Amino acid sequence: MQKRIAILGSTGSIGTQALEVIKTHPELFSIEVLTANNNVELLANQAKEYQPNVVVIGNKEKYDDLKSALSNESIKIYAGEQAIEQVAAMSTIDMVLTSMVGFSGLLPTIRAVEAGIPVALANKETLVVAGDLIMELAAKKQIPVIPVDSEHSAIFQCLQGEKGNIIEKIMLTASGGPFRGKSVDFLKKVTKCQALNHPNWKMGDKITIDSASLMNKGLEAIEARWLFNLQPDQIEIVVHPQSIIHSMVQFTDGSIKAQMGLPDMRLPIQYAMAFPRRIENNFPRFNFSDYPSLTFEKADVHVFKNLSLAYEAMRQGGNAPCVLNAANEVVVDAFLKGRTGFLQMSHIIEKTIEKSTFIDRPMFQDYLETDAEARRIAAEMIK
Numbered sequence: 057m058q059k060r061i062a063i064l065g066s067t068g069s070i071g072t073q074a075l076e077v078i079k080t081h082p083e084l085f086s087i088e089v090l091t092a093n094n095n096v097e098l099l100a101n102q103a104k105e106y107q108p109n110v111v112v113i114g115n116k117e118k119y120d121d122l123k124s125a126l127s128n129e130s131i132k133i134y135a136g137e138q139a140i141e142q143v144a145a146m147s148t149i150d151m152v153l154t155s156m157v158g159f160s161g162l163l164p165t166i167r168a169v170e171a172g173i174p175v176a177l178a179n180k181e182t183l184v185v186a187g188d189l190i191m192e193l194a195a196k197k198q199i200p201v202i203p204v205d206s207e208h209s210a211i212f213q214c215l216q217g218e219k220g221n222i223i224e225k226i227m228l229t230a231s232g233g234p235f236r237g238k239s240v241d242f243l244k245k246v247t248k249c250q251a252l253n254h255p256n257w258k259m260g261d262k263i264t265i266d267s268a269s270l271m272n273k274g275l276e277a278i279e280a281r282w283l284f285n286l287q288p289d290q291i292e293i294v295v296h297p298q299s300i301i302h303s304m305v306q307f308t309d310g311s312i313k314a315q316m317g318l319p320d321m322r323l324p325i326q327y328a329m330a331f332p333r334r335i336e337n338n339f340p341r342f343n344f345s346d347y348p349s350l351t352f353e354k355a356d357v358h359v360f361k362n363l364s365l366a367y368e369a370m371r372q373g374g375n376a377p378c379v380l381n382a383a384n385e386v387v388v389d390a391f392l393k394g395r396t397g398f399l400q401m402s403h404i405i406e407k408t409i410e411k412s413t414f415i416d417r418p419m420f421q422d423y424l425e426t427d428a429e430a431r432r433i434a435a436e437m438i439k
């Protein structure tokens with residue numbers, strides 16, 4: 057029986073790789089829903105090839121273009137944020153892959169979980185913003201949230217077969233990004249082009265900038281906290297420039313399990329979609345002789361302030377990670393548009409956290425308001 061998949065963000069890096077996996081395994085997966093924000097051309101081509109029941113374009117202004125591109129197909133076409141939310145809860149879906157970027161993933165993820173649909177979660181920002189509410193809802197509904205993010209997939213894989221409260225700590229590996237080992241002086245002058253040049257992974261622009269600033273690792277620590285029910289002190293960052301060990305779990309008896317392989321997101325995507333099965337593929341295999349040394353370092357939290365900011369927000373709790381995320385989305389967008397410098401990003405995030413209203417025990421509406429307030433505050437500092 058095929059698993060009917062909804063891919064939210066099918067035109068992005070994760071979305072297109074998920075479609076590659078699905079294409080190789082038509083006996084296991086079919087596409088029920090595809091969504092994108094602006095990229096009508098790619099969405100329409102994907103729809104023609106994979107014949108989903110429904111496609112949605114987030115930007116309503118693109119609806120007519122999508123409709124005419126798909127005029128010869130019998131595919132339902134919708135537009136707008138709310139339509140994405142609604143399709144994420146369709147009863148004909150067996151799994152939602154959240155591969156849209158940023159805060160935009162929050163509401164569709166909640167709708168999917170509310171509707172009792174298992175989630176393969178790539179969109180880490182969703183858990184950074186409201187991990188407490190989402191994991192509580194998922195537990196209540198007994199719905200699996202299966203990580204796609206490579207580090208979290210690694211931990212999830214290490215935990216298979218283990219029982220009880222057995223995690224002493226986890227070690228999230230970080231490549232260190234394109235600026236590993238560089239000084240503050242160097243970072244003052246780095247360009248968008250340099251920051252987008254990730255040493256090991258080809259990803260969307262937003263996460264690539266996050267990797268360069270180490271905010272990605274901060275967001276991943278918060279993501280791990282919620283996925284695996286950990287305290288901040290149980291989450292350690294280990295810089296591993298080769299990105300071969302995708303993360304590790306140290307158990308209460310001191311034993312460490314690691315998951316490793318070449319950096320290829322198709323593997324964690326496939327693992328999440330096929331879970332609990334492991335399925336075959338012909339992805340390139342890791343060969344030890346190609347990597348005579350796998351190395352490990354400490355992260356430089358003085359140069360890469362984002363990592364400390366994220367840990368502080370995680371420790372502070374409440375709506376602080378939501379503020380951090382919103383400010384980060386604003387500054388990354390500004391950096392990509394050449395409107396702020398690389399180091400200013402951390403400065404603006406720090407100031408936004410200082411100026412935002414702290415809420416100790418936020419409800420869902422508080423998160424929406426926090427996100428809006430933090431975006432306003434951060435944007436003011438970019439003008």
Ligand SMILES: NC(=O)C1=CN([C@@H]2O[C@H](COP(=O)(O)OP(=O)(O)OC[C@H]3O[C@@H](n4cnc5c(N)ncnc54)[C@H](OP(=O)(O)O)[C@@H]3O)[C@@H](O)[C@H]2O)C=CC1
Nearest residue numbers: 065067068069070092093094095156157160178179259260
């Ligand atoms: N890329 C990777 O290897 C990894 C990514 N992740 C996480 O996965 C998520 C996706 O990353 P990635 O694939 O790199 O991102 P991309 O930028 O490549 O793709 C983002 C996708 O989301 C859509 N999208 C963007 N904004 C909106 C919006 N406001 N509303 C609806 N849809 C939107 C885009 O549509 P359009 O093309 O039309 O703009 C596109 O389909 C992120 O949260 C990232 O942190 C995690 C681990 C690895």
Ligand SMILES: CC(=O)[C@@H](O)[C@H](O)COP(=O)(O)O
Nearest residue numbers: 205206230231232233267272
């Ligand atoms: C592929 C993936 O999961 C990314 O989140 C990756 O981890 C980014 O690399 P960094 O370790 O440089 O952040």
Ligand SMILES: [Mn+2]
Nearest residue numbers: 205206207276
């Ligand atoms: Mn990752």
